[in-house]
Amino acid sequence: MADGRSARRPPAAVRNFRAAEAKYSDPMTPTESSETPDSNNGNGDSKSTSVIVNAIAVLRSFTADEPLLGVTEIAGRIGLHKSTVSRILATLEQENLVERDVDSRRFRLGLGMIAMAGPLLAELEERRVAYPVLRELTERTGETSALMVWNGVESMCVEQIPSRHQVKHLAPLGARYNEALSSSVQVFLAAEDKDRVRKLLRSGSIMLAGLDEASVESYLARLEDAAKRGWAANFGETSIEEVGVASPVYDHRGDIVASVLIPAPKFRVSQDTLASLGEACAEAAAKVTSRLGGRSPR
Structure with missing residues (x-):
């Protein structure tokens, strides 16, 4: 007792x-x-x-x-x-x-x-801070914007502002993604130790088609490029109908705590306009980082 x-x-x-x-x-x-x-x-x-x-x-x-x-x-x-x-x-x-x-x-x-989830979402600082930034991003790009967090093996949506277009792609609240080529998954894995990324891929916790040593090393190089650029892209690689770009949000220690995601129908995004979406996403993520009092490690 x-x-x-x-x-x-x-x-x-x-x-x-x-x-x-x-x-x-x-x-x-x-x-x-x-x-x-x-x-x-x-x-x-x-x-x-x-x-x-x-x-x-x-x-x-x-x-x-x-x-x-x-x-x-x-x-x-x-x-x-x-x-x-x-x-x-x-x-x-x-x-x-x-x-x-x-x-x-x-x-x-x-x-x-x-x-049940309400109290957690209400106290999630990243979600509260990101909401007005996501609204601005959706107005600017015309596409859906979302805030994603990482649970160690999945990227999870905790906030979303849907596009006003009749045809749009969404990231529903609570949606979880573990495909290696998902743009938000790339963002989170780019911050992980390479050995841990290899382990996640080989165990199947993170799914990558045609998995072999060459594809793993190629994927790691892709993560490095995304980290240097400041945003990751998925140009119809997990779904032929969808494009996604994502960029990291950092805390005061320079650690990734979330990512901003823009999912869009592929027919509205060409390779030429992909970069503009990525840059808009990166700017929004930097704004959320600033509002959190965070800093980029770069």
């Missing part, structure tokens, strides 16, 4: 889910089959942890490209039994973390996710 944890009751959703787990068993569920006898005989910590891990896996199965998923699809993606996924979704739906589409009866992320 010294730390007070045993005096607190778990939230209703957790209590309900634990009750469901006690009522049903899925011997084919990977996390359950890996439990030791001790964890099934009085020590609920291992099972409670597996329940949380499974729930997180379910939530992460939804993407911007595929926002609607059924129970069978989710189960196949994360390797859990359909009945386990169904119980998890029922609990998440009760807490508004997922919601069921009326027509298809499939699931999507719910508004409760926004409520």
